[in-house]
Amino acid sequence: MSPSDKYKTIHYQSYLNLDKLLDSQHPRSLQVEGKLAHDEMLFIIVHQVYELWFKQIIHELTSVHQILASQKIDERDIGIMVHRLSRVNKIMKLAVDQIDVLETMTPLDFLDFRDYLFPASGFQSFQFRIFEIILGLNDKKRLTYNNEHYKSVFNEAQKQEIKSLEDSKSIHFLIQKWLERMPFFKHKNFEFLSSYKEAVKQMIEKESALINQSHHLNNSEKEMRLKMLEGNQDYFDQVLDEQKHNQLLKDGSITFSFKATVAALFIRLYRDQPILQGPYQLLTSLKDLDERLTNWRSRHAQMVLRMIGKKIGTGGSPGFDYLAKTVEKHQVFSDLLNISTLLIPRDQLQPLPAEIEKELGFYFH
Numbered sequence: 612m613s614p615s616d617k618y619k620t621i622h623y624q625s626y627l628n629l630d631k632l633l634d635s636q637h638p639r640s641l642q643v644e645g646k647l648a649h650d651e652m653l654f655i656i657v658h659q660v661y662e663l664w665f666k667q668i669i670h671e672l673t674s675v676h677q678i679l680a681s682q683k684i685d686e687r688d689i690g691i692m693v694h695r696l697s698r699v700n701k702i703m704k705l706a707v708d709q710i711d712v713l714e715t716m717t718p719l720d721f722l723d724f725r726d727y728l729f730p731a732s733g734f735q736s737f738q739f740r741i742f743e744i745i746l747g748l749n750d751k752k753r754l755t756y757n758n759e760h761y762k763s764v765f766n767e768a769q770k771q772e773i774k775s776l777e778d779s780k781s782i783h784f785l786i787q788k789w790l791e792r793m794p795f796f797k798h799k800n801f802e803f804l805s806s807y808k809e810a811v812k813q814m815i816e817k818e819s820a821l822i823n824q825s826h827h828l829n830n831s832e833k834e835m836r837l838k839m840l841e842g843n844q845d846y847f848d849q850v851l852d853e854q855k856h857n858q859l860l861k862d863g864s865i866t867f868s869f870k871a872t873v874a875a876l877f878i879r880l881y882r883d884q885p886i887l888q889g890p891y892q893l894l895t896s897l898k899d900l901d902e903r904l905t906n907w908r909s910r911h912a913q914m915v916l917r918m919i920g921k922k923i924g925t926g927g928s929p930g931f932d933y934l935a936k937t938v939e940k941h942q943v944f945s946d947l948l949n950i951s952t953l954l955i956p957r958d959q960l961q962p963l964p965a966e967i968e969k970e971l972g973f974y975f976h
């Protein structure tokens with residue numbers, strides 16, 4: 612391309628391809644009945660806006676995925692990933708808020724054109740599935756309905772694309788591998804896990820002494836609290852004993868490997884160390900994204916209940932009941948959220964040996 616071609620003027624209309632974009636709303640009520648159901652325009656535009664945002668989200672997540680898949684990830688890369696994920700999180704916030712706009716359509720307004728949609732449904736959103744798969748929602752974990760595979764609604768080319776994406780490594784997988792490569796756990800006289808386990812032991816002993824010595828609790832209340840404390844201890848043991856952890860992995864009740872869990876815990880506990888700031892923010896932005904997606908699922912399910920009650924969906928699912936179940940079941944990074952259960956107060960944490968602190972800090976001289 613010659614320099615003069617390169618900077619040739621372009622019109623707003625053509626740059627944004629507005630002729631095509633604005634000619635893409637064709638209400639079915641008008642086509643079928645010859646009479647426009649007023650709110651169908653809003654219904655179409657809201658869905659189209661979602662699909663555009665899904666496109667942008669996939670664009671950002673694909674770049675995060677590429678960085679994570681590279682051999683070496685340095686501080687700069689972490690900054691880029693955090694920045695792009697925070698953009699996705701802002702979009703997801705809009706995605707949740709946008710439901711308010713659609714809800715200005717009342718259930719009766721929706722009934723004016725709902726029958727013309729059959730059997731189309733958001734369940735057939737290809738981009739939404741790509742979004743979920745890149746993040747790491749795998750086939751085994753996925754809920755479906757009517758004993759049909761979720762892929763059955765797509766054409767052959769789309770099925771192939773989904774399959775190859777499912778076969779490749781997701782962000783969930785790559786983050787795990789990155790965590791497993793984290794150094795700093797063992798250093799001469801310091802071994803993070805045993806120092807942490809000792810701190811947990813002391814914390815539980817302290818809490819149990821406080822319960823036993825309390826003048827405000829009667830004996831049965833004390834017994835109940837001590838039992839709950841035992842439950843906490845069991846949780847720590849289950850997650851931090853490698854063998855028990857591997858059993859939970861096998862059962863499918865957790866998804867992060869032992870090593871990755873310990874690394875994520877280390878980052879959360881010692882996040883004030885300058886070099887752990889980036890990794891901490893990366894884990895936080897993934898947690899935020901999972902939370903925002905869960906918010907969207909929950910908000911969408913609520914809207915569906917308000918709009919069609921307990922009727923079946925146009926895509927043939929049990930509607931609200933199916934969607935409400937996905938809210939918990941389709942979370943991808945719940946293991947990162949569960950790390951909070953393993954946190955202990957800062958003052959009970961063993962300080963890091965000076966040499967490690969030095970390695971984790973930034974020094975200008």
Ligand code: HEM
Pocket residue numbers: 657658661662713721731732733734735736739911914915918919923924925926927928929930931933934937
């Ligand atoms: C009046 C508004 C809406 C109603 C009544 C509604 C209803 C439903 C129902 C019943 C399902 C379950 C599948 C089925 O049986 O069809 C579903 C799935 C879905 N809808 Fe909506 N929906 C609405 C708006 C939207 C909007 C604005 C979006 C934005 C893209 C959307 C995206 C989706 C997606 C992605 C799924 C698949 C969810 C999953 O399988 O996890 N829906 N919707």
